[in-house]
Amino acid sequence: MHDIRLIRDDPQAFDAALARRGVEPVAENLIALDAKRRAVTTRMQEAQSRRNEASKAIGQAMAQGDRDRAETLKAEVAELKQTLPALEDEDRALAAELNDALARLPNLPAEDVPEGADESANVELSQWGERREFAFEPKEHADLGPALGMDFETGASIAGARFTFLRGQMARLHRALGQFMLDRQTAENGYTECAPPLMVREESLFGTGQLPKFAEDNFQTTDGRWLIPTAEVSLTNAVRERILDDDALPIRMTALTPCFRSEAGAAGKDTRGFIRQHQFEKVELVGIVRPEDSDAEHERMTRCAEDVLEALGLPYRKMLLCTGDMGATARKTYDLEVWLPGQGAWREISSCSNCGDFQARRMNARYRPEGSKKTEFVHTLNGSGLAVGRTLVAVLENYQQEDGSVEVPEVLRPWMGGAKRLEP
Structure with missing residues (x-):
């Protein structure tokens, strides 16, 4: 706003x-x-x-x-x-x-955001990790997954396209990833774990910018509530209509929640596999900070997401999004793109955005600087730390073996009961 x-x-x-x-x-x-x-x-x-x-x-x-x-x-x-x-x-x-x-207007871009119409103008800032060399032709997760418990047919028969039924070891790996990410963000990166509502009122979606312009991308219930497309909505609105004390900042919150998106704007994209689903899980990171701290917090938040990828040993690159590829509420966004050898492509796995005071104005979220009688709008930030389903895809494709099994990354094994491998 x-x-x-x-x-x-x-x-x-x-x-x-x-x-x-x-x-x-x-x-x-x-x-x-x-x-x-x-x-x-x-x-x-x-x-x-x-x-x-x-x-x-x-x-x-x-x-x-x-x-x-x-x-x-x-x-x-x-x-x-x-x-x-x-x-x-x-x-x-x-x-x-x-x-x-x-x-209905988007946020104004920060001065250092590159100008461009679409993702072709995004700027690669760095790469991390070595891409694995395979002695065989690596498979895409959609071909590798079914023998391991990734059941696309049952998911579609129950709920339609863009739904998947995970079974056994695959379901456990999915759970392990979410728990590992959540524990890492809370125990090591200073985020407070939250369990927020999955359904919100219209004003909450307005506050974070999904309404009124992007209503078709979201699911609405029969009583007028909306299913959250991301825990950013619930977490950020926790400070709605509040005046915070200066010493309460920064506030760092995280949550592992299901997310729901109609994908109206993505018709025909990624219809095969587990990349783009109507229902998925994500560990969300949200920061509420003083205006002068938001640029540094943006770098910190992005680093917290990178930390998860590095712990899992997944090669990735960091992208600075151009003006035409950023979300409407962001003033600056970094995307982290993981390497998927089965697809032979980089795919987004995290997006970390600094929204400045754009959302705070919509929510009337303010703070009172120490020694001041006047209030100011806080700055809000959000990021994925990470999208669980896409991380599952990245693990399958990067850790696959020639016999169709998948090695479990060592850091995940405590959350997998010590299991070292997924077997077909």
């Missing part, structure tokens, strides 16, 4: 920043709409003030025996009572129109 006052102060800079994200100039229209709303607000406030003054003057005129003046004032008050509701309705309508227009 953007502050209309900042847009009024420098409309050219606002339009220039949006242009980097491919958005046409909007400042002039927003300022005109805001001016119209403020004019109506002024008229409404003047009418309310005059009604109050006239009402008091009626009593004074009656006390002085001036009935003519009292009657004139009564007529004026009656007229104001007739016109005020219309002004109040117009004021509410214009405020809603302005807020809706602002709510």
Whole structure:
């Protein structure tokens, strides 16, 4: 969400920043709409003030025996009572129109974010790990998985496309990955474990930016609640409508939850395999920090996600996303892409974003700096630490053996009851 006052102060800079994200100039229209709303607000406030003054003057005129003046004032008050509701309705309508227009705009990109229309303009910052050399042709997980307990057919028969039924050792490996990630983020990286709601109210999705623009990407229940597309929604909204003490920051939260996405914007993509599902699990990382700390927190959060990949021995690369590939709420995003030898491609496994005060304004989440009477909006950050299903895919493809078995990474074995291998 953007502050209309900042847009009024420098409309050219606002339009220039949006242009980097491919958005046409909007400042002039927003300022005109805001001016119209403020004019109506002024008229409404003047009418309310005059009604109050006239009402008091009626009593004074009656006390002085001036009935003519009292009657004139009564007529004026009656007229104001007739016109005020219309002004109040117009004021509410214009405020809603302005807020809706602002709510549909993406965040402004940070200055160091590269400009580009799509992922082809993303910038590779680093790579970690050696890609394994296979003495055989490595398989994709969709071909390797079924013999190990990854049942696509049963999942589809129960729930339709983009659902998978995991059995036995495969289900255990999936659970082990989630527990390993969660334990690592809490015990070693300082995040507080949370168990948040999986269904949220509309204002929660609005607060983190999924609504109103991306409603079709989410599932809604019959009573108006929404299934979370990521635990970012529940965790970030934990500070909604709150004024935090300065010494409460930073707040670092994590949760391992199911996530639900309709994938409306991904029709035809990754329909085969376990990469893009309607239901999946993810360890989410959320940070609530002071504005001056958010850039450093972004680097720290991304490092916490990288730490998991390195512990698992999975080769990956770190990408700085361009303006056209970032999510709407982000001002800067790093993607971590893991190497999948079966596909012969890098695939996103974590996305870590600094949202600045964009979400905080939508949620009215603030803090009071030490020694200050005024409040400021916090900065919010979110990232995957990691997506469990995609990590499962990466383990299968990177640790596969020629006989169809899969070696269990050593760091995971305590969560696997000591098992060293998945056998077909």
